[in-house]
Amino acid sequence: MQQPIIQVINPNTSQAMTHTIAEAARSVAAPGTQILATCPEQGVESIEGHFDEAIAAIGVLEQIQQGKAQGASGHVIACFGDPGLLAAREIASGPVIGIAEAAMHMATLVATRFTIVTTLPRTVIIARHLVHQYGFEHHCAALHAIDLPVLALEDGTGLAQRLVRERCIQAKKEDNSGAIVLGCGGMANLAKELTEEIGIPVIDGVTAAVKLVESLVALGIGTSKFGDLAYPNKKPLSGSFARLG
Amino acid sequence: MQQPIIQVINPNTSQAMTHTIAEAARSVAAPGTQILATCPEQGVESIEGHFDEAIAAIGVLEQIQQGKAQGASGHVIACFGDPGLLAAREIASGPVIGIAEAAMHMATLVATRFTIVTTLPRTVIIARHLVHQYGFEHHCAALHAIDLPVLALEDGTGLAQRLVRERCIQAKKEDNSGAIVLGCGGMANLAKELTEEIGIPVIDGVTAAVKLVESLVALGIGTSKFGDLAYPNKKPLSGSFARLG
Amino acid sequence: MQQPIIQVINPNTSQAMTHTIAEAARSVAAPGTQILATCPEQGVESIEGHFDEAIAAIGVLEQIQQGKAQGASGHVIACFGDPGLLAAREIASGPVIGIAEAAMHMATLVATRFTIVTTLPRTVIIARHLVHQYGFEHHCAALHAIDLPVLALEDGTGLAQRLVRERCIQAKKEDNSGAIVLGCGGMANLAKELTEEIGIPVIDGVTAAVKLVESLVALGIGTSKFGDLAYPNKKPLSGSFARLG
Amino acid sequence: MQQPIIQVINPNTSQAMTHTIAEAARSVAAPGTQILATCPEQGVESIEGHFDEAIAAIGVLEQIQQGKAQGASGHVIACFGDPGLLAAREIASGPVIGIAEAAMHMATLVATRFTIVTTLPRTVIIARHLVHQYGFEHHCAALHAIDLPVLALEDGTGLAQRLVRERCIQAKKEDNSGAIVLGCGGMANLAKELTEEIGIPVIDGVTAAVKLVESLVALGIGTSKFGDLAYPNKKPLSGSFARLG
């Protein structure tokens, strides 16, 4: 069985969050799996809306190409909006998994309904779009925001973490959900502890995505190169995009 | 009533297609409406997949900001995938309309079911995603591709135009659809003639979007600045993205 | 470009409401557009349920035929239930737009989710059916009623108007919606003021429908005369219906 | 147990079709059930589109009121478009069942998927709307038209009947459906024979609706008079509608 190199891409430029994500990824990787944690040099420090996502998507594409050059067998997009997911699949040959889809898929395998807990109210709508696109509307009981910006998860006060915990406890009671999906890559380190405390699966997408990429690599299944995910039609890329060519 | 300046953004870098689009836009603009036809300096020459769209989205955002600086009252994204639509709405204050949504909305107002005719098979899936996202699954009877690249519409041979025409005729017969939506900004100049020849509304999104922006401006309705379309949270943009700040 | 005559049909027999609607329509019509505001001579004074709608539909059909005889280029059905819409499209050649569909379409172009505020609880279900039929279930966050009959909007006390205003303010807060759709033709004159006060687009269907008809006329797009919206099969109409022949 | 009087309303003015429908109704009525077969004096001779349905709805309402005056315990609307159904429920106290809904409900109880065979292509879209509204999209495998007008079923040549038969046989083979729904009140007399010949349930809505009304009456369940189906708010009805007051 192939020993995979899994590239875990933090689509924002925060080194602290890249570190949190890398640690979470390594904590679940199989022996022999190499985690290549990266983030783009250019872009935004945190991703909190459609505009930020559009910028982050370019960083993701650049990172995918670098990851391929470094021999990555598969890729994780470690931002809950799964920015650039389908574009990334077009240029990749191995599997590419977004952490939102990873967490939602896993949640439906262990509970009949799940709740999503995310950071800002404005990212709730992005999560809702993904739920709709992935087909999980009947599985998603509710979406909640703690109403703090993404970087509050890295400010060292623990406030964001406390609010996530409270929201999860409340969600179990009110939504009658069997599982909770953590709606931000920066919450990756909270899943295990909350699972134990709250008594239902609290699922983080970073670790879930790492295992899904490992699984697909082991199964010999890469991204389909037929149809809309085939490699992009070759054409000149001008200006700052030339580096993506 | 305000005399609007409507920015029509061709998200690819093809001057020929920008010209086609500008002419279509001007042919329907109200007296007094100024059409500002633009395209990004950097990007891709044609948009034929998710990867191309991710790049085009950045060009759209850049153009929106230039359009705002030039006093544009509203904006049209003249590529059938509506690349960067929600991100563009976040940074705009006036309305932003994608040509795919414009054509589909108009089609549902004059027929109970419509068919989409586009260029490449791989863009069919993108159109299908939009149909799903916009809520028109029960209104869209079928999607067809002529299986030629986007730029074939600008090659001067007329082959692409002939194939579009044949596909539209066949679609009316087979899909029993009351209207046809042309699935590419480069087909903007075909709508009027095909409508007459085929005897059902053949709808182009560029002209439809211009009228929708004019309408919203006249109604005093801009993009909602509350919730997920509020202006992006301020944060540093690094590298080549700094120009979007 | 053609100077359109737009027939704005109030499907109930209230002259006061016809006046309110006509004024709203004229306030947004393009220079050169002629507004032909009409209401049926026979029918109901206000439309508050399925029964009232069935009666109003006949009035709408009669008015459409009179409008055609007077050279109308397009038609607006100015009651939020869009009574008789598809039947009206069968006998019309120009576009026919209902104010419910007009307001909902416009709302989805400037916000990702909208709330509907209507009069009676029993009309909520009618609005819900339209949301379902038009495909906007994922765009409609909630529907609310102020629990007053339609004609309270014309009683001069301002109570209904105050309740609409309060419900809109509450809806923004509770539903997290980016836009509000006013669910009654008699609220047409409230949109502009509420938009400014509440700070999100508050959309009235009468004005929205006028601009959509103008747009379709300018685009040369009429109602599709192929398929289920083709002119009705000729057959004798007996009794009081003979006048519709 | 109450001996019900069931009013079977043919919404068009064809005496021949009223006769066909009455016979079908009587052939399945329980001993003691009285069938009151009626049709409006004014209206259209056959119902083949939205316009015809709008007119027929008024006839249905008038008939419902006459039926109530005659002591009817429940009502059947014997046209496959179920014209005026919700309006009729508002003014009725007993159950009101449309034959389209009756046939579809019954079909889902004996097969996992059904096919609808109707007359004109333009009525296919009406049936499709009903399928959508009643929630049977996952149960309806296909809809077909024999492409003959409704009255061809009464022309004595048997052509329409032969085409229905052929379409049913083909539908079983092609759609892999376990049941067929006959999409016209005028086909009521074909169901039994086709069921035997084709070997799958071929369901007619007239007979199905009669049994559903009988069932509801026996259960003591009438139309809900709470919410949107409560009796209409009292208001003056002017002109030819005064008779509905």
Place this chain on the structure above:
Amino acid sequence: MQQPIIQVINPNTSQAMTHTIAEAARSVAAPGTQILATCPEQGVESIEGHFDEAIAAIGVLEQIQQGKAQGASGHVIACFGDPGLLAAREIASGPVIGIAEAAMHMATLVATRFTIVTTLPRTVIIARHLVHQYGFEHHCAALHAIDLPVLALEDGTGLAQRLVRERCIQAKKEDNSGAIVLGCGGMANLAKELTEEIGIPVIDGVTAAVKLVESLVALGIGTSKFGDLAYPNKKPLSGSFARLG
């Protein structure tokens, strides 16, 4: 007209509940209809989850075969989860109706939206699955549990009955539903009284299913024996399942 023998199967082994169900069934059966109330000898005493349902399904299948041997014309599965419904249809020739589907179908015929009131929170999800599968998501306004086990309905204290009553009253007010569906076979005897007291149809599935079976038998419609409901492919059944062969 055939005098049907209707087998009413209580899928659990509780004699008390079988008695309640039999009485309800007989109270609505037509003169001449014979009710054959049965329950399996082996299985579970009450059905409160997926595990219980899997066991009950075998009992249902065994009972269906015994019912066929006794000349039953049709069958009712008198547990709100409709356990074994499709499997039962495979081996039956007459109609097989589950009480959940029966109650929901009837509810949509007399109200535009209904509420379900059931016993345990964990059975709410089962009811939700059925709503989804039967296509009634737009018709079901809400689902509530009284949070007592199924057998509390047979404990003689009346507590469960009081809680059901309170929940129904609350549901009418809060959900704005026009009808209520009782979500347990053991509530069969409450429907009539609650309907009168609360003033909206409160529908029990046992009585509803009996009338639907009677209706189908009278119409000459059995379960489709074409496609996925055809008799099972013959194959050896080993061990304790041999009795099902």
Place this chain on the structure above:
Amino acid sequence: MQQPIIQVINPNTSQAMTHTIAEAARSVAAPGTQILATCPEQGVESIEGHFDEAIAAIGVLEQIQQGKAQGASGHVIACFGDPGLLAAREIASGPVIGIAEAAMHMATLVATRFTIVTTLPRTVIIARHLVHQYGFEHHCAALHAIDLPVLALEDGTGLAQRLVRERCIQAKKEDNSGAIVLGCGGMANLAKELTEEIGIPVIDGVTAAVKLVESLVALGIGTSKFGDLAYPNKKPLSGSFARLG
């Protein structure tokens, strides 16, 4: 990291198919993962419909309990109808994965649309129900049957295998799908070869499910024991079901 014991349950009693499944499972298991391949002693030799599934579900439940006693960390239900899945989750503590859901989830991660190829036409409807229940209707382009019984896959002639191969090739061409899901546990050994030959991912659920169970175990995520998947309420199990207690 825990070395998991994964129980792979063939829900039918065919030793040959259990062997095929076990080999497939072992071919992808991680080093250290122990595969415990089992099948029930009693039941049916192949599963080709709802009746067979109801019987197989009991075998699955029995096997789950034996697997728990043997220390299994998780369970695979290796029949494409996922028989007994939710009931099995109720009694398990570790994850339980059906091969249909496993294959479908994996397919959506590497292609935007997939096609299912199964054995008998009557199992197509079962697969369709699962697609609906799991939320993958927009991802499933088509379902096809080779029209041979399940055991033809074990008859040594290779006919079934040839037909599967032909159907997959045709499906790629006609459905424009990016991936194919093999719709039977007995096809587990065909996936790898077909993937290479056809050039798109051909996904087998047995291997996919094994990797998903491994992943969930590694993540420390078991089946949610809150809500409808909590352990069954304790109650006496009588007769041949006593062994499940």
